[in-house]
Amino acid sequence: MDDLPSIDPALAYGYPVGPQHHPLGRVRHLLGVAAGDTAIPATRIMLERSARQRAERLKSAVRARRRVGRGTMRALIIGAGGRVGWHDVPAPPAPGPLAALVHPIAVATCDIDRPMGLGRTPFPLPMHFGHECVAEVVEVGERVTTVHPGDRVVVPFQISCGTCGPCRSGLTSNCVDVPPVSMYGFGLAGGHWGGAYSDLLTVPYADGMLVPLPNGVDPAAAASVADNVVDGYRAVAPHLPDLLTRGPSVEVLILSEIGRRPPFSASVVMYAGLIAKALGAGTVHLVDRRPHVRRHAAALGLHPLTPRELRKLPGVPLVVDSTGTSAGIGTAIKHTAPDGTCVSLSSIARSSKLPTALMYGRNVTHHLGRAHARANIPAVLDLMASGALRPERVTTHLGSLDRADTLVRDHLLGEATKTIAVE
Numbered sequence: 001m002d003d004l005p006s007i008d009p010a011l012a013y014g015y016p017v018g019p020q021h022h023p024l025g026r027v028r029h030l031l032g033v034a035a036g037d038t039a040i041p042a043t044r045i046m047l048e049r050s051a052r053q054r055a056e057r058l059k060s061a062v063r064a065r066r067r068v069g070r071g072t073m074r075a076l077i078i079g080a081g082g083r084v085g086w087h088d089v090p091a092p093p094a095p096g097p098l099a100a101l102v103h104p105i106a107v108a109t110c111d112i113d114r115p116m117g118l119g120r121t122p123f124p125l126p127m128h129f130g131h132e133c134v135a136e137v138v139e140v141g142e143r144v145t146t147v148h149p150g151d152r153v154v155v156p157f158q159i160s161c162g163t164c165g166p167c168r169s170g171l172t173s174n175c176v177d178v179p180p181v182s183m184y185g186f187g188l189a190g191g192h193w194g195g196a197y198s199d200l201l202t203v204p205y206a207d208g209m210l211v212p213l214p215n216g217v218d219p220a221a222a223a224s225v226a227d228n229v230v231d232g233y234r235a236v237a238p239h240l241p242d243l244l245t246r247g248p249s250v251e252v253l254i255l256s257e258i259g260r261r262p263p264f265s266a267s268v269v270m271y272a273g274l275i276a277k278a279l280g281a282g283t284v285h286l287v288d289r290r291p292h293v294r295r296h297a298a299a300l301g302l303h304p305l306t307p308r309e310l311r312k313l314p315g316v317p318l319v320v321d322s323t324g325t326s327a328g329i330g331t332a333i334k335h336t337a338p339d340g341t342c343v344s345l346s347s348i349a350r351s352s353k354l355p356t357a358l359m360y361g362r363n364v365t366h367h368l369g370r371a372h373a374r375a376n377i378p379a380v381l382d383l384m385a386s387g388a389l390r391p392e393r394v395t396t397h398l399g400s401l402d403r404a405d406t407l408v409r410d411h412l413l414g415e416a417t418k419t420i421a422v423e
């Protein structure tokens with residue numbers, strides 16, 4: 001398809017054009033990875049359960065790279081200093097009995113991609129980039145029964161087997177058959193499973209992971225369902241039904257960027273807002289200090305607030321905290337009404353101070369953790385197939401997969417909310 005560097009939404013909402021952010025150089029990036037606030041807890045989680053399982057995974061990733069005689073494929077690799085480029089790498093081997101090879105046809109940026117690609121997170125560069133995609137199945141192993149070559153599927157960003165205890169309970173981000181925090185597109189830190197900006201991707205458990213795209217759902221609209229849309233879903237969907245039994249209208253407050261932090265984009269908060277509305281919430285406030293994000297939120301039917309305006313807002317029964325900061329968690333809890341729920345989607349601080357006396361006095365429930373992406377994907381696709389949810393309204397930049405190097409570089413340095421590359 002033709003390349004459109006900036007489609008209507010970005011123009012209409014006054015998104016800044018051109019570079020707004022700077023990548024860290026190699027030395028500062030590596031120093032940050034080694035000495036950063038989260039390096040120790042991140043390493044501890046990676047080696048939890050079984051260091052041997054992690055070592056085996058890395059050995060098999062290296063073995064797969066070295067196997068010769070099966071050709072090469074394109075993969076988008078990001079190095080420190082903002083170097084983004086297509087590289088020729090060994091193509092993955094034929095799939096094992098439970099696996100599939102898929103060909104990504106629509107790839108979305110994740111909100112963490114900008115800080116990660118700029119070298120401002122604990123995830124070491126270089127890495128094979130991309131972890132949200134819709135793909136076409138190319139080849140399946142002999143024991144795969146639910147998907148077939150030619151099927152269009154959502155590929156969850158987390159690796160899970162579908163059969164272990166946690167997977168069967170819907171706790172797919174803690175699958176015990178793979179090392180902890182196994183993910184596409186996070187390089188070494190995610191376990192070297194490859195990235196979605198590539199000609200081919202290996203899905204180790206095809207029946208456990210892949211979810212067929214419903215008829216009539218556009219791959220570009222569903223590209224981010226692999227991660228960010230389900231992240232928005234799990235922030236509100238489990239909590240709204242109970243709150244709605246207490247009264248006809250439930251207000252929701254979503255905290256996006258309210259202070260200084262690495263330059264995340266704001267798609268999860270917009271998806272959470274759209275899903276809250278689709279599931280019956282009343283007014284959905286979205287707080288972000290960036291004017292273009294507030295204008296975009298208003299166009300989606302959300303109520304935009306500046307961080308200053310937030311101070312006057314009374315307590316709200318459901319608060320979604322996407323700040324990732326210690327101060328942000330505190331602010332979110334302070335704005336949670338009695339018997340309300342506060343959901344923190346991430347934490348980029350090693351530890352945080354919680355207003356526990358206030359939480360006790362108000363009976364506030366606080367959730368903090370990672371999404372179980374695979375378990376929530378079918379419900380999100382159902383909402384899309386029914387027309388109740390249109391994630392494409394959050395997309396600001398769209399272009400061709402062949403030019404993903406330029407698209408991704410523009411995304412990292414600029415201020416897009418959601419960049420989608422399609423075949």
Ligand SMILES: [Zn+2]
Nearest residue numbers: 110111112227
């Ligand atoms: Zn992500």
Ligand SMILES: [Zn+2]
Nearest residue numbers: 161164167175
């Ligand atoms: Zn599992």
